[in-house]
Amino acid sequence: MILLCGIPSESPLAMVAQAAAARGIEAVTLNQRQTLCTDLTLRIDHGHVTGWLEIEDRGWPLDAFEGIYVRMMDHRELPEIRDEPVNARARQHADRLHDTLCEWLEVSPARVVNRMSAMGSNSSKTYQAGLVRHFGFDTPETLVTSNPAHVEEFRARFDGVIYKSISGVRSIVAPLQERDPRLQRIRWCPVQFQERVRGFDVRVHVIGQDAFATRVHSGATDYRYATDQTGSAASLEPFELSDEIQARCVAMTGEMGLAFSGIDLRFADDGRVVCFEVNPSPGFSYYEANTEQPIAETLAAYLAGAGPELAVRIPGGRTDTSSALEHWSAATAAGPMA
């Protein structure tokens, strides 16, 4: 039995639920929009994790779940909660449920996709860039600075420069225009600038040891906003990765503690394979809908126990890259993944 946590109508969760049903996998949905009729108890004693989940009039011991897919929104922003006062019963119950759930997800022996502790690296792109480089991927030359003159010097070195947030907040990629008067404002808040890498984009979804690569055709700087930036939507098609690149993607995902990732690569015109980001909660539905790659089906099967579990545990949330190179080298030597 697997547990799906989130909002049932949200596309990725809905697609995994549908895929589970099609494969005959029993799935329970913890609906974030109905927290008041959901109860959760967790107990940890002498190394044993026990507890009970109750949704409306049904209940399950926590060890009944062999896989858990987490696609949760910030519950404080849900329509049922956001206007409630701090001491309202609905808000307090939702807070306690989500606290207990997050605690359980860290200690559960089930296949959790993904544990909260593993999802933090994406909160700092410069931090994640340091991790990514350990797995043999290039990262774009990057300058985070509060000095406008240094940006001009950086721009002069490249055929175009883009800027984007360092964190995951307001993260839209945009080209830096000549003589942008807003450049002076960076004195108050350092901004991230990167060389513009010419080439084509590939999104790789890794699930355990499986990888699905999708090539993106678009002239936009940020293809997610292609319609706004160029007037036409991006087009997508399945893409074949080399065995080595696939092995690196699989190894990097597991070493970052992730069972499921969305890796943004650009195959540069100069031959580099540049990694921009490893997304720990990828909205894969857009890619599956456009390519028919069986991402949801593979994810549902993984949750139910298919294939090996490669995600390492990273207590405290800090990825250890000391052996990363050895790991992906070994993975590459072992040949293509099944």
Next chain:
Amino acid sequence: MGASVEWLILCHSTDAAALWAARGLQRRLDERVEVVTPELLAFATLSEHQISPDGQLVHIQLADGRLIRSERLRGVVNRIVSPWVGHWLSNGPGDAEYVMAEAVAFHLGWLSALTVPVLNPPSPSSLAGAFLRPGELRLLAFQMGIACVPFTRSTRDDRGPDGSDASWPLRAANAVVVAGRAFGVQTTPSLNDRCVRLSEALQTPLLGLTFRPDPAGEPSLECATPLPDLRVGGEALIDVLAGALAEGAP
């Protein structure tokens, strides 16, 4: 341009334990030991982090003239919980939250890029080091052979956020791990060794642990922090801390 900082103590201005440690380190290390607060970082005249095929460089020019340069640093004691963004609050919550997220991301990035000893290295869950939820901590500690206070959390009761059994005695004992050595009171040598192993598993060389006696009087772990009160270890702790900073420093 001022002198480059060699030994850096990053801490909040109210962090008495860090300020005490800074004075001790100034006595042990001949070179410059400088205290820098989040407020000083917020008003730096230059904040810069470069990533290139040749490596990573960090330059931070403070308003008081001091310069933090990654290639000149020799060691860092990092106890920053949160960047300071007070000067952005008047812009409204949206901008302030954005700037806070950016500042956390910036500090996580540059502190992780340093190749000198950083005690504690930041993690995505906490700039000051590893952050563990209470239940996760107790499960990991149990695997290290440390007895722990039972943990319960439920939507059906209003137990406190640490999930501890309220019937247990409240008397607490603290231990501090610094760079592989445990200091503290009422802990045995074998328990000290286990605390060190926990610190290593968490990649958190500065770790504070709080124990409560179980009904038989044996110490059981209740909580841990990457911001221990270093004063628990006295001058011997400063010796170990100075050694850990100097070891591996260029």
